[in-house]
Amino acid sequence: MALPAGSRLGPYEILSPLGAGGMGEVYRARDARLGRDVALKVLPEVFSKDAERMARFEREAQVLASLNHPNIASLYGLEESDGVRALVMELVEGPTLGERIATRPDGHPGAAAMSLDEALPIAKQIAEALQAAHERGIIHRDLKPANIKLTRDGAVKVLDFGLAKALDDDPVSGSVPNSPTMSLAATRAGVILGTAGYMSPEQAKGKPADKRADIWSFGLVLYEMLTGKQMYSGETAAETLAAVLMKDPTLDALPANTPAAIRKLLRRCLDKDPKRRLRDIGEARIAIEEALSGAVSGPAGPSAATSPQLPSRPLAWIAAAAALLLALAAVSLVHLREKPPVTDLVRFQLQPPEHGSFGVAFAL
Secondary structure: OOOOOOOEEOOEEEEEEEEEEOOEEEEEEEEOOOOEEEEEEEOOHHHHOOHHHHHHHHHHHHHHHOOOOOOEOOEEEEEEEOOEEEEEEEOOOOOEHHHHHOEOOOOOEOOOOOOHHHHHHHHHHHHHHHHHHHHOOOOOOOOOHHHEEEOOOOOEEEOOOOHHHHOOOOOOOOOHHHEOOEOHHHHHHOHHHHHHHHOOHHHHOOOOOOHHHHHHHHHHHHHHHHHOOOOOOOOOHHHHHHHHHHOOOOOOOOOOOOOHHHHHHHHHHOOOOOOOOOOOHHHHHHHHHHHHHHHOOOOOOOOOOOOOOOOOHHHHHHHHHHHHHHHHHHHHHHHHHOOOOOOOOOOOOOOOOOOOOOOOOOOO
16 A cells, blocks of 8 residues: 555654565655654555464564664564554665666666676675675575665665565465465565566575575676676566576676686576585675785776786795896906006115114105
8 A cells, every 4th residue: 555745654754655566665754753764664465464474474574673784774673553564674875786787887777787896895795794694594585686775885785684585475385486485475466577587496496495595696686787787587577487497597798807706606606506506605705805805906807817917926036136146246247357556656765874773754
């Protein structure tokens, strides 16, 4: 249900709509008690009227509220008023990563690849958020550019952590409609339309998802940042899911200057067999940190194959010492060949006196 501006939900005054999706409608609201703006996510009616599901969701929400990380948007609590239930969440100002990818550097609409020195720091913060959640046993299950916010000060905030699981039905079969992020109710609400292109193959098959599903989605998000295009897309959700299941990932569209370490990371994230996929998102964070410290230079970042190789320090010291020795040898040779200075020869005779003695003194 739409909430008009000026209406209230408990202590929260609705200011303006922020967006809508399968997980609910989102509003900017003012918290009258604490004097701050928050994001209110009103849960779809199909969820809020299911007592068993809401009880399960409230248990999940308690776990989600325990997440405290600078790259994860905070969940403050639940609010219910006049039969309307909403999540009270941190309000994050700034565009989504999806909006950033869809905007060219000149500010006009149109997908464009991000440079390495812009994309890798963002990917690192996403990996840090996932790592913090995975260490608490929380899986996102719906990671995509639209669920990642970029703040004005350059920070990354991942939204909707764990909500796909929290709002999902208990799986009763291996069918696609009952997969972790594609329950029948969620499909009716339109979740599948926004997430099909980022679902892991095991999710698309209706199999249980673990943290490796997030790693797959992370690989797709990083690929999209570097290329400006989705790996998997289609005119319909069914076509997109078919592509996820049937089409092998390809990295041909990556820029030529993509470091070898990042290509290797993407291959490991996008292995369709979860048993062969990257096991821990912390490994992705480390690989990105190493790339940032060594493989990226300047606005584009030369690849390892094309960047000039600088000599190691021991070789440089040996070369410098050899040059110094040659210089000293040259100077010595010049001095050895120089003729000694010629001095004037002075001859004189002294005639002793006939009687007595005398002394002689010389001064030079």
